[in-house]
Amino acid sequence: MNIIVSVKQVPNTTQVRINPETNTLIREGVECIINPFDMYAVEEGVLLKEKLGGKVTVISMGPPQAEAALKEAISLGCDEAILLTDRLFAGSDTWATSYVLSQAVKKIGDFSIIICGKQASDGDTAQVGPGISMHLGIPQVTYVKKVEKITKETARVERMTEEGFEIIETPLPCLFTVVKEINRPRLPSLKGKMKAKKAEIIKWGAEDLGCDFDKIGLDGSPTRVVKIFTPPPRKNGVILKGVTSEIVDKLASELKNEF
Amino acid sequence: MDILLTEEQKMIKDLCRQIAREKIQPVAAEYDEKEEFPWPIVKILAESDICGIYIPEEYGGMGGGVFELAIATEELSWGCGGIALAFAATGLGAFPIILFGNDEQKKKYLPKIAKGTMAAFCITEAEAGSDAGSIKTQAVKDGDHYILNGTKQWITNGGEADIYTVIAMTDKSKGARGATAFMVEKGTKGLDFGKKEKKLGIRGSATREVVLTDCRVPKENVLSREGMGFIVAMKTFDYSRPGVAAQAVGIAQRALDEAVSYAHQRKQFGRLISSFQGLQFMLADMAIQVEAARAVVYRAAKVVDSGDKSMAKISAIAKTFASDVAMKVTTDAVQVLGGYGYMREYPVEKLMRDAKITQIYEGTNQIQRSIIAASLIKELKKK
Structure with missing residues (x-):
C-alpha cells in the first residue's frame, strides 16, 4: 500500500517573535522544523507501511531549504521525498498550495492514502489537507485519532470530535488529517540519518507538475491578507459573589460601563 | 570540538x-x-x-x-x-x-x-577488587563442559543482562596465567543473581551479585583459550576505560551547564551572581577542566582504535583525569548552587553522587596511576 505524506516546514514556534511594526513573524535566525502535527502524519505513514508493506513518499511545497524537513522525514522512515519548489509558487494561499500539492499527488499517481497533520503551527488554518482532497476529488477524514482497519478498498478510522469520536468507514484512496492522539512519533535512527544524508530529494517545479499558472502563487490565490495583528490578550473573567440581587445590579452596571 | x-x-x-x-x-x-x-x-x-x-x-x-x-x-x-x-x-x-x-x-x-x-562483565569478587588476580571463582573441566563455581560482586547490568563474560580460574597453580574467560547466558542452570545493591549514585543502573553454582558452560563458550582470562580482562579494560572517561565528561559537562545557567539567573546583593568575579573564576575553571578532559578522552579513544601498543597508558590517563575532573566540577556545581545545589529538587547533587563512581570502577584511580607509572618505567627501559 503506497502512502503519501504531506509536510510543511515551519519556524520553531517556541522561539518565534513578532515584529511589532509589521506584525509579521521574525523568521531570521529561527530554527526550522517539521510542523509538529506533521510528525504524527509521518509516523502514521511509516507505521502503516511497516504493517502493510509498500512505500511512503513524503512531499512538501516550500523554498529550497525545506529540503531539510524532507531529509528529516526520510531519517524517520519515509522512502522517497519530493520537494515542490518554484518561485512561481511564492505567495500561494491554502487554496493554491493545496492545488500544487494535489498536482504532485497526481504525478506520483499510485497511492491509497494521503496523510497530513491536522494543521500547521504557523498558519493554523487546517485547510491544506482538505484542500488537497477536494482538488483530487477523493474523500477526506479530518482529525483522525486511530486507524482501525485497512483493506485494499476501504479504511475504518476514528475521527476525533469535541465530545468524543466518530467511527468512519471510507473507500480508498482517501485523505486523512491526523491529531496528536494517533501515535507517538519515534526518534530518528542512525541508519535513517545516514540514509537521509545520502538521499536524493526530487524537485518539481510548476512546469513539471503541469500547473495551470493562473492557479498558483499570489495571483492564483483568492485570499487577500488585509491586516495581520496580534490580538489583545483576553481579559480574565470576573466572578461576582454575594446576594443575587446585588450581583445582578453589579453585573448590569459593569456591562453599562464596558459597552 | x-x-x-x-x-x-x-x-x-x-x-x-x-x-x-x-x-x-x-x-x-x-x-x-x-x-x-x-x-x-x-x-x-x-x-x-x-x-x-x-x-x-x-x-x-x-x-x-x-x-x-x-x-x-x-x-x-x-x-x-x-x-x-x-x-x-x-x-x-x-x-x-x-x-x-x-x-x-x-x-x-x-x-x-x-x-x-x-551484556555484563564479571571479574570483581568480595576479596578481589583492585587485586583482580586473587579471584576465587573456579572453572573445572568436565568433558565438553566447564563447571563454574563462585560469586561475582557488584556486577553492573547484573540480572538485567542476557550475556555475561565471566573470568574464572581454570588452573590456580598458574596464578594470573591460570584464568579463563567464559561466556555465560542468562537462563543457564546454576547462574543466579543476588540482591540489587543500594548505591550512592548511578542508581538507575542495576548492580547485583552474580552467583555461579555448579554452572555448566559448554567449552564453545570459552573466549580465546584457557589461560587467557587476564589478558582478556586487561585488554577489555584498555578498550572500555575511555568509555568511563566519556561518562565522566558527560556528567561534568552537565554540571557546568547547570552551574552557568543558575549563576546567570540567581540574584544576590541586587546583581546576578554570574557578575561576581569569584564565581566567574569558578565557572571558568570548571570549563577549562571539562574541555581538557574531553580532549584527552578523544585522544585516548583514537589511540585505542588505532590498536597502538601504548593504549593502556593513555586509556588510564583519560579515565583518571576525566573522572577526577567530574568529581571536582560536580562538587563545584553544588557549591555554585549553594543551598539549592544540596537539595534533591535540583539536579546537581545527583551529578556529584553519580560522578564518584567514575573514580572507582573499572580500576580505581590509584590503580590507574600504577598502570601509568608502570608504562613510564617500561618506556624508560626501552630507551
Whole structure:
C-alpha cells in the first residue's frame, strides 16, 4: 500500500517573535522544523507501511531549504521525498498550495492514502489537507485519532470530535488529517540519518507538475491578507459573589460601563 | 570540538544529544529515586541503532569503535550517568567478544547486543577488587563442559543482562596465567543473581551479585583459550576505560551547564551572581577542566582504535583525569548552587553522587596511576 505524506516546514514556534511594526513573524535566525502535527502524519505513514508493506513518499511545497524537513522525514522512515519548489509558487494561499500539492499527488499517481497533520503551527488554518482532497476529488477524514482497519478498498478510522469520536468507514484512496492522539512519533535512527544524508530529494517545479499558472502563487490565490495583528490578550473573567440581587445590579452596571 | 568529528560521528553525537535531552533528562530524577532499570530508554537506544555503534557491521552493528562509543556515552551521560551506564556497561561486556571472540561466538552474540540485548562483565569478587588476580571463582573441566563455581560482586547490568563474560580460574597453580574467560547466558542452570545493591549514585543502573553454582558452560563458550582470562580482562579494560572517561565528561559537562545557567539567573546583593568575579573564576575553571578532559578522552579513544601498543597508558590517563575532573566540577556545581545545589529538587547533587563512581570502577584511580607509572618505567627501559 503506497502512502503519501504531506509536510510543511515551519519556524520553531517556541522561539518565534513578532515584529511589532509589521506584525509579521521574525523568521531570521529561527530554527526550522517539521510542523509538529506533521510528525504524527509521518509516523502514521511509516507505521502503516511497516504493517502493510509498500512505500511512503513524503512531499512538501516550500523554498529550497525545506529540503531539510524532507531529509528529516526520510531519517524517520519515509522512502522517497519530493520537494515542490518554484518561485512561481511564492505567495500561494491554502487554496493554491493545496492545488500544487494535489498536482504532485497526481504525478506520483499510485497511492491509497494521503496523510497530513491536522494543521500547521504557523498558519493554523487546517485547510491544506482538505484542500488537497477536494482538488483530487477523493474523500477526506479530518482529525483522525486511530486507524482501525485497512483493506485494499476501504479504511475504518476514528475521527476525533469535541465530545468524543466518530467511527468512519471510507473507500480508498482517501485523505486523512491526523491529531496528536494517533501515535507517538519515534526518534530518528542512525541508519535513517545516514540514509537521509545520502538521499536524493526530487524537485518539481510548476512546469513539471503541469500547473495551470493562473492557479498558483499570489495571483492564483483568492485570499487577500488585509491586516495581520496580534490580538489583545483576553481579559480574565470576573466572578461576582454575594446576594443575587446585588450581583445582578453589579453585573448590569459593569456591562453599562464596558459597552 | 565538533570540527574533529566526521559527518557520521556528528550524527551519533546529535542523535544521542537529542535522546539525552528529550528522553533521558526528563526521567533521570525518577530513575534515581526509584532505582529502576531503564528498559524503556534501552528500547529507544536500540531502535535508534545506538546499541550497535561500536559493533562491526558484519555482526549487525554500525561499524564504529571506541571513539564512537565515547561520543555517544558522553552525550547520554549528560542526560543521566546512571541510565547511560546500561549502554556503556554493555560495551564492557561486549568488548571481550569483539576482541577475542571467534566468528561463531561473534555471530551468536554481537547481533543481539546491537539490537538492545544487555551484556555484563564479571571479574570483581568480595576479596578481589583492585587485586583482580586473587579471584576465587573456579572453572573445572568436565568433558565438553566447564563447571563454574563462585560469586561475582557488584556486577553492573547484573540480572538485567542476557550475556555475561565471566573470568574464572581454570588452573590456580598458574596464578594470573591460570584464568579463563567464559561466556555465560542468562537462563543457564546454576547462574543466579543476588540482591540489587543500594548505591550512592548511578542508581538507575542495576548492580547485583552474580552467583555461579555448579554452572555448566559448554567449552564453545570459552573466549580465546584457557589461560587467557587476564589478558582478556586487561585488554577489555584498555578498550572500555575511555568509555568511563566519556561518562565522566558527560556528567561534568552537565554540571557546568547547570552551574552557568543558575549563576546567570540567581540574584544576590541586587546583581546576578554570574557578575561576581569569584564565581566567574569558578565557572571558568570548571570549563577549562571539562574541555581538557574531553580532549584527552578523544585522544585516548583514537589511540585505542588505532590498536597502538601504548593504549593502556593513555586509556588510564583519560579515565583518571576525566573522572577526577567530574568529581571536582560536580562538587563545584553544588557549591555554585549553594543551598539549592544540596537539595534533591535540583539536579546537581545527583551529578556529584553519580560522578564518584567514575573514580572507582573499572580500576580505581590509584590503580590507574600504577598502570601509568608502570608504562613510564617500561618506556624508560626501552630507551
